[in-house]
Amino acid sequence: xxxxxxxxxxxxxxxxxxxxxxVSVLVPVTVPEVPHDVLIENQPDGEHWLILRxxxxxxxxxxxxxxxxxPEMDRICATTGxxxxxxxxxxxxQIVIVLMDRVVPRGVPDPEATQFIASYLAIDGECLxx
Numbered sequence: 001x002x003x004x005x006x007x008x009x010x011x012x013x014x015x016x017x018x019x020x021x022x023v024s025v026l027v028p029v030t031v032p033e034v035p036h037d038v039l040i041e042n043q044p045d046g047e048h049w050l051i052l053r054x055x056x057x058x059x060x061x062x063x064x065x066x067x068x069x070x071p072e073m074d075r076i077c078a079t080t081g082x083x084x085x086x087x088x089x090x091x092x093x094q095i096v097i098v099l100m101d102r103v104v105p106r107g108v109p110d111p112e113a114t115q116f117i118a119s120y121l122a123i124d125g126e127c128l129x130x
Contacts, residue, residue, distance in 0.1 A: 029056050029064055031072055031099065038084065039106060040092070047093035050085050051106065052076065059101035059114045066116055073097040073118040077127035085122050095120045095127065 036055035042048050054076075081095040101114040120127040 029059055029062070029069060029072070029099070031056060031076065035080070036100075036103065040088070041096075041106070043093070048088075048090075049094045049096055050081065050088065050092040051096045051098065052081060052084065053098040053100060053106075055101075055103060056099055057101055059099065064114070064116075069099055069116050070118065073099065073116065074127065074129070077118070077120045081120065081127060082122055082125065091122060093121075094130065095122055 031054050035052045037051075037053050039051035039053070040048055041051055076097050077095050081097065085092050085095055097118045097120070099116040102110075102112075104110045104113045104115060119130040121130055122128075
């Protein structure tokens, strides 16, 4: 019995290097202990929202990515947000955290401003990201 082995030599594959995609720099920001302002916003459905807005001017000078500030917004909701919501009767339907590099009137667009916004439901003493 004869065995025949066949070998195939493949030409080496040249892997083209692609330039890396642009990556946002994640720079943490320092959020002031006290909000710039606290708003109670009535919604058309009768619900009201607690809005905590923080002024952080250094966001304009640094490359801040939304994902870098999400843990900070989660922390703010779990501490200041829940504490403020507990003071309201009836409790707010949502807690909204806004980080902004300049004061922007609520609901007014400003293409030059950097704003990060997160909305939460307060359920069983915890903030649930919406």
